[in-house]
Amino acid sequence: MPEMPEVETVRRSLIAQVKGRKITHVEIRYPDLITGDVDQFVEFVTGATISDIGRRAKFLLIHLNNGYTIISHLRMEGKYRISADPSAIDKHSHAIFTLDNGQKMIYNDVRKFGRMQLWNTDDLSDNKSLKKLGPEPLSAEFTFQNLKPRIMRHHKDIKTVLLDQSVMSGLGNIYVDEVLWKVKLHPETPSNHLSDEDIQKIIEASNQEMDKGIAAGGSSIRTYVDATGHKGTMQNNLKVYGKEGTPCPRCGTEIKKIKVGGRGTHFCPKCQVVK
Ligand SMILES: [Zn+2]
Known part of the structure; x- marks a missing residue:
């Protein structure tokens, strides 16, 4: 199960590859991956640009330039892969974000425990999952x-x-x-x-x-x-x-x-x- 160092490593490698890219198409193949309304998720994410990628504990925060953030929890086996190669997509690919440079950001999850949720960036601290988190190591609150x-x-x-x-x-x-x-x-x-x-x-x-x-x-x-x-x-x-x-x-x-x-x-x- 990815813990904080693993999620931070994923965050850094995603930033290097997708920050500043516009998401031109979204395909959700496993609707239960999305907490909340799937159609709304697709509608709000399509056309948005990834402005930054943050992290809170084991949650990845994919910030979009339209005021929304995708809160992504990898749970047991969730993984992101960036590729333009169609063979990178398989039966475990549950969300596929096509980027404006032809690459795809593919979310794979063999065990399907991972979740994504779209949330107002300004109100992230009100999100139920994030709200209950205690202080994390290496932060100012970890005293x-x-x-x-x-x-x-x-x-x-x-x-x-x-x-x-x-x-x-x-x-x-x-x-x-x-x-x-x-x-x-x-x-x-x-x-x-x-x-x-x-x-x-x-x-x-x-x-x-x-x-x-x-x-x-x-x-x-x-x-x-x-x-x-x-x-x-x-x-x-x-x-x-x-x-x-x-x-x-x-x-x-x-x-x-x-x-x-x-x-x-x-x-x-x-x-x-x-x-
Ligand atoms: Zn000993």
Whole structure:
């Protein structure tokens, strides 16, 4: 599942390829992809120019010059591909945006979980999906003052709480496991047992992991590629995610995989302690 570094990588590769291009034709092949009225989506997007591409946590924001923004969430397997080659379109291509340079921006999604929604750019903060997002790493809002009350009001395990996008946003299963290993916290530690220092460390580690992930072009654990088809290399930097049965890079103890809140969770039973 693409997390913040993967979505940021997609954003950057899309900007380089489609910013400033006019969308001359829109074809929606899988209507459920669109949240809201499909005909209206097609009508409003056709003829508009892509003025910029932003991001909020794991949401791509494709800004149009007509005052609307396409909010795009890739979920499990969504991908954009830019190509003029008709063979780039297959049965998994659910939205096809033809651009004024003859290229097509093709949205592919094998599992069909991704969604797009058209929204007034000026009112993005009112959008239900965006509104509930907590602060994201590397942003001005990602501060101890903002994060502490959001984390401490939960009695649930810290793994589940950090995955909750309303607490903090952008991190998914991979990066939460990495952050908890880095700060030496057992994923089943109740959130309200954390010290101020723990929270401070989580903030620092989250920023570092996101920075590293973006610099590496994301991690290609499953089938993630950016909009030019490149794979990221962050998977080579991971310390615990997917490493069950191998030695902890810090202490040599075997990395374990357990379920926490229903999610596969990787951790070192020696250097990550329950508080
Ligand atoms: Zn260890």
